[in-house]
Amino acid sequence: MGFVEEIRTKAAEDKQTIVLPEGTEPRMIKATPKILEQDIADIILVGDEVELNQIADDEGVDISGAEIINPEESDKLDDFADTFYELRKHKGISKKDAIEQMKDPLYFGSMLVKKGIADGKVAGALNTTANVLRPVIRIIGTSDDVSIVSGSFLMIVPDCEYGAEGKMLFADSGVFPEGTPEELAELAISSANTFEVLTGEEPIVAMLSFSTKGSAEHPIVERMRKAAEICKEKAPNLQVDGEMQGDAALVPEIGAKKAPDSDVAGKANVLIFPDLNAGNIAYKLVQRLAKADAFGPLIQGNALPVNDLSRGCSVEDIVTVSAITAVQSQFRKSQEG
Numbered sequence: 001m002g003f004v005e006e007i008r009t010k011a012a013e014d015k016q017t018i019v020l021p022e023g024t025e026p027r028m029i030k031a032t033p034k035i036l037e038q039d040i041a042d043i044i045l046v047g048d049e050v051e052l053n054q055i056a057d058d059e060g061v062d063i064s065g066a067e068i069i070n071p072e073e074s075d076k077l078d079d080f081a082d083t084f085y086e087l088r089k090h091k092g093i094s095k096k097d098a099i100e101q102m103k104d105p106l107y108f109g110s111m112l113v114k115k116g117i118a119d120g121k122v123a124g125a126l127n128t129t130a131n132v133l134r135p136v137i138r139i140i141g142t143s144d145d146v147s148i149v150s151g152s153f154l155m156i157v158p159d160c161e162y163g164a165e166g167k168m169l170f171a172d173s174g175v176f177p178e179g180t181p182e183e184l185a186e187l188a189i190s191s192a193n194t195f196e197v198l199t200g201e202e203p204i205v206a207m208l209s210f211s212t213k214g215s216a217e218h219p220i221v222e223r224m225r226k227a228a229e230i231c232k233e234k235a236p237n238l239q240v241d242g243e244m245q246g247d248a249a250l251v252p253e254i255g256a257k258k259a260p261d262s263d264v265a266g267k268a269n270v271l272i273f274p275d276l277n278a279g280n281i282a283y284k285l286v287q288r289l290a291k292a293d294a295f296g297p298l299i300q301g302n303a304l305p306v307n308d309l310s311r312g313c314s315v316e317d318i319v320t321v322s323a324i325t326a327v328q329s330q331f332r333k334s335q336e337g
Contacts, residue, residue, distance in 0.1 A: 151175030174297025207242025
């Protein structure tokens with residue numbers, strides 16, 4: 001069973017409720033019956049019921065199994081607006097502004113998650129990552145143990161001997177432009193958690209650079225080296241090392257030669273890049289040149305599960321990312337006990 005089948009099966013074991021706020025997007029409409037038929041999740045679509053059903057009819061699909069909520073007509077609007085006002089009044093927002101903001105599907109969807117009505121949110125088929133993240137940061141916020149929201153891509157590379165049989169996590173490849181050593185350490189810990197939750201594999205984390213264990217000196221190198229040290233202090237049970245070049249991180253023979261004393265070299269499955277430039281370029285190259293599946297950006301550091309989509313996503317991408325979000329919700333609930 002491949003990763004996609006595994007994650008969808010796992011999601012179905014304890015069905016969660018996922019909100020799709022971009023209800024008028026035809027790909028969201030077409031993904032909805034697939035998610036429902038496979039028992040991956042219960043679905044809330046945000047939008048006008050008449051409009052959404054018309055789109056469904058045009059696309060030849062049945063969305064009758066989904067709950068549809070129109071923010072402007074919802075009996076939840078005033079309560080949501082009151083909560084948003086309390087969260088943002090220090091920024092000068094008025095109650096009238098709060099009501100208008102809650103009519104935005106992305107904000108309304110985030111509040112559904114905040115209130116526990118939905119267990120997670122998936123968006124990004126219509127909106128940029130920045131637009132998807134803004135209400136997440138303003139309404140849901142970050143986990144208690146992190147200060148940044150970041151993004152990773154789960155890469156599934158076919159016929160690949162590296163990582164965990166071709167499964168690797170790249171971060172940050174979609175959200176956080178550039179961090180301090182402390183922030184990069186947080187990113188590494190969040191990424192390790194994402195990888196373990198979604199794959200069941202033990203994370204082995206490499207802090208990447210153009211240098212391996214002192215082969216070159218530069219502020220960028222020092223930043224990754226320090227990030228690795230901080231990460232070891234914060235998460236002593238996590239296998240993490242750096243700074244390290246990509247080949248030293250992945251290829252056992254090269255890792256043994258360049259970093260013979262490292263427990264990570266040649267075994268890494270979680271790759272932490274020095275900045276968003278490097279991470280974004282790397283995932284896109286691997287996706288295209290190696291014909292890899294790339295799932296993400298998976299949003300990390302937020303207090304409740306929310307994930308982004310590429311605006312070029314397929315219907316099947318929406319189904320799979322919804323399953324990923326459901327599994328993340330399952331894990332969070334299991335940790336809360």
